[in-house]
Amino acid sequence: MGMIGKGQFRFSYFTPEYDATVAFYRDDLQLVVLESWDRSTDDRGTLFAAASGIIEVLLRSDAQPSSHRWDDRPPQGAFMVIEVPDVEQAYRRAAERRLPIQQQLTTQPWGHRSFCLREPNGLILYLFSEVEEAAQQRVEPGAGR
Numbered sequence: 126m127g128m129i130g131k132g133q134f135r136f137s138y139f140t141p142e143y144d145a146t147v148a149f150y151r152d153d154l155q156l157v158v159l160e161s162w163d164r165s166t167d168d169r170g171t172l173f174a175a176a177s178g179i180i181e182v183l184l185r186s187d188a189q190p191s192s193h194r195w196d197d198r199p200p201q202g203a204f205m206v207i208e209v210p211d212v213e214q215a216y217r218r219a220a221e222r223r224l225p226i227q228q229q230l231t232t233q234p235w236g237h238r239s240f241c242l243r244e245p246n247g248l249i250l251y252l253f254s255e256v257e258e259a260a261q262q263r264v265e266p267g268a269g270r
Contacts, residue, residue: 139185212254
């Protein structure tokens with residue numbers, strides 16, 4: 126087994142838009158809240174289940190310096206990819222809630238039906254479902270041996 130085994134995968138980030146970001150993931154995308162804490166005015170966080178990973182949203186408070194904030198820059202060139210059971214339904218919900226859709230629903234040549242949203246901090250979310258034909262033609266690792 127390599128250095129990274131069967132642990133947990135989290136995409137974590139600090140945001141000054143904590144309440145709007147939590148509402149986006151919880152209410153707009155309807156991701157399940159795994160855990161949430163509000164220990165003080167500058168120690169708040171929420172964990173969301175996202176496919177086989179976790180999104181961790183942490184309050185970025187400028188009230189006092191933090192030793193656990195390693196990089197103060199906003200995400201640049203990063204985006205999240207989240208597989209959803211029904212991308213058509215997710216797209217309809219995003220449109221109904223007037224979420225900032227960055228790329229309309231489309232079928233990609235690599236077999237994803239997808240669309241992109243921008244969340245309150247500017248991070249792009251690529252939501253997709255596999256196109257049925259692509260899922261059936263995909264060769265699983267170790268198959269045919």
